[in-house]
Amino acid sequence: MSVSHSESELELEPLPAAAHLLPRPVFDYFAGAAANEETYRANIRAFRRYHFLPRCLRPVASIDSTTTVPPLPTLSAPLLVAPMAMQCMAHPDGELAVARAARAERLAYVASTFATTSLEDIAATDVPRLFQLYCFSDRSITRDLIHRAARARYSAVVVTVDAPRFGRRLRDERNAFQLPPHLSFVNFAHLPSQHEKTTMHALSCRIDQRITFDDIRHYVKLSPIPIWVKGILHPSDAVAAIEAGASAIVVSNHGGRQLDGSIPALDALPQVVAAVNNRVPVLFDSGVRCGEHVVKAIAMGAAAVLLGRPVLWALVEGGEPSVRSYFKDIKQQIHITMKLLGAPSIKDISSDLVTQVNMSKL
Numbered sequence: 244m245s246v247s248h249s250e251s252e253l254e255l256e257p258l259p260a261a262a263h264l265l266p267r268p269v270f271d272y273f274a275g276a277a278a279n280e281e282t283y284r285a286n287i288r289a290f291r292r293y294h295f296l297p298r299c300l301r302p303v304a305s306i307d308s309t310t311t312v313p314p315l316p317t318l319s320a321p322l323l324v325a326p327m328a329m330q331c332m333a334h335p336d337g338e339l340a341v342a343r344a345a346r347a348e349r350l351a352y353v354a355s356t357f358a359t360t361s362l363e364d365i366a367a368t369d370v371p372r373l374f375q376l377y378c379f380s381d382r383s384i385t386r387d388l389i390h391r392a393a394r395a396r397y398s399a400v401v402v403t404v405d406a407p408r409f410g411r412r413l414r415d416e417r418n419a420f421q422l423p424p425h426l427s428f429v430n431f432a433h434l435p436s437q438h439e440k441t442t443m444h445a446l447s448c449r450i451d452q453r454i455t456f457d458d459i460r461h462y463v464k465l466s467p468i469p470i471w472v473k474g475i476l477h478p479s480d481a482v483a484a485i486e487a488g489a490s491a492i493v494v495s496n497h498g499g500r501q502l503d504g505s506i507p508a509l510d511a512l513p514q515v516v517a518a519v520n521n522r523v524p525v526l527f528d529s530g531v532r533c534g535e536h537v538v539k540a541i542a543m544g545a546a547a548v549l550l551g552r553p554v555l556w557a558l559v560e561g562g563e564p565s566v567r568s569y570f571k572d573i574k575q576q577i578h579i580t581m582k583l584l585g586a587p588s589i590k591d592i593s594s595d596l597v598t599q600v601n602m603s604k605l
């Protein structure tokens with residue numbers, strides 16, 4: 244029997260309640276991905292191809308999921324909130340609600356360059372924090388953002404390298420998606436042009452399409468705080484980023500929002516981990532939907548995982564309390580998974596505890 248496209252989508256990821264609470268163009272911006280959204284779906288499906296190979300009779304009465312990814316303070320679990328733009332479209336409290344929930348649960352927050360709350364106001368929540376940076380052709384803007392992040396005591400700057408331009412997002416094109424008029428890109432409040440402060444296209448046109456690893460080297464020298472690189476899939480790029488001075492790598496395909504047809508991020512992880520060879524922490528995002536996914540990524544070499552869209556759905560549903568209860572839920576899922584896997588601490592989640600299904604035998 245043939246399954247209709249929408250039924251197979253629902254099996255992959257049930258439609259979040261947020262779908263009914265948001266204006267269609269906003270929901271589509273959050274949920275959507277590039278072109279045919281194949282990579283988006285493949286990211287989530289990839290987790291089904293890796294299975295746990297649990298160990299038994301190990302002492303699991305107490306589970307410790309605390310994790311340290313320098314230079315962040317110790318986290319209660321290996322979880323960060325992925326940088327996601329324009330969170331005030333999801334809820335009036337936007338970035339502040341998510342940051343406060345993360346702080347309460349001792350998780351870290353990555354603030355987007357294109358946030359609708361200033362990086363200084365996010366810092367005032369005192370959440371363990373990183374600042375995600377898009378590099379602009381006008382280098383004074385980029386330098387200014389780095390120095391502001393350092394002054395606001397962000398632990399590191401996370402440079403996104405998979406978006407020299409934004410992906411071909413057909414839903415946004417169809418909806419002529421724009422930031423709603425009551426919001427603006429407040430990190431750019433000082434720019435003279437009102438148009439640029441409020442128009443996604445105008446700002447994104449300013450992203451530097453010529454940056455190379457030499458520029459990463461340049462920003463590493465210039466930055467008072469460490470530089471991480473987000474959006475790596477190719478192992479050679481991971482090595483080049485480390486040689487340029489990156490202190491951590493985030494394996495990600497931007498949740499399928501950039502190059503459709505890219506490898507599922509989970510499939511890219513083991514080779515990057517092997518190439519990095521413990522020189523710096525490797526983090527992971529794209530398609531993580533539950534605690535079991537987090538533990539699989541850790542077993543495959545990730546030091547920690549960034550949570551994307553599910554955080555937005557919780558934010559839409561009920562602001563800070565809903566985000567906090569989402570964090571509690573996923574931490575509980577991680578604890579149960581670790582217990583049943585026979586891995587009482589994060590360092591016990593070794594690579595032999597996950598095995599890839601041999602597709603030819605299925």
Ligand SMILES: Cc1cc2nc3c(=O)[nH]c(=O)nc-3n(C[C@H](O)[C@H](O)[C@H](O)COP(=O)(O)O)c2cc1C
Nearest residue numbers: 273325326327328355403497498529530531551552
């Ligand atoms: C609505 C939305 C906005 C995003 N904005 C940014 C951003 O400003 N900077 C960035 O580096 N990544 C951004 N991302 C990508 C996320 O950081 C992350 O890589 C992605 O959400 C992971 O995929 P998942 O949500 O399917 O798990 C965004 C993702 C979404 C869904």
Ligand SMILES: CCCCC(=O)C(=O)O
Nearest residue numbers: 328357406443447497500
């Ligand atoms: C203009 C904001 C774009 C943020 C982004 O990276 C994304 O939507 O994926």
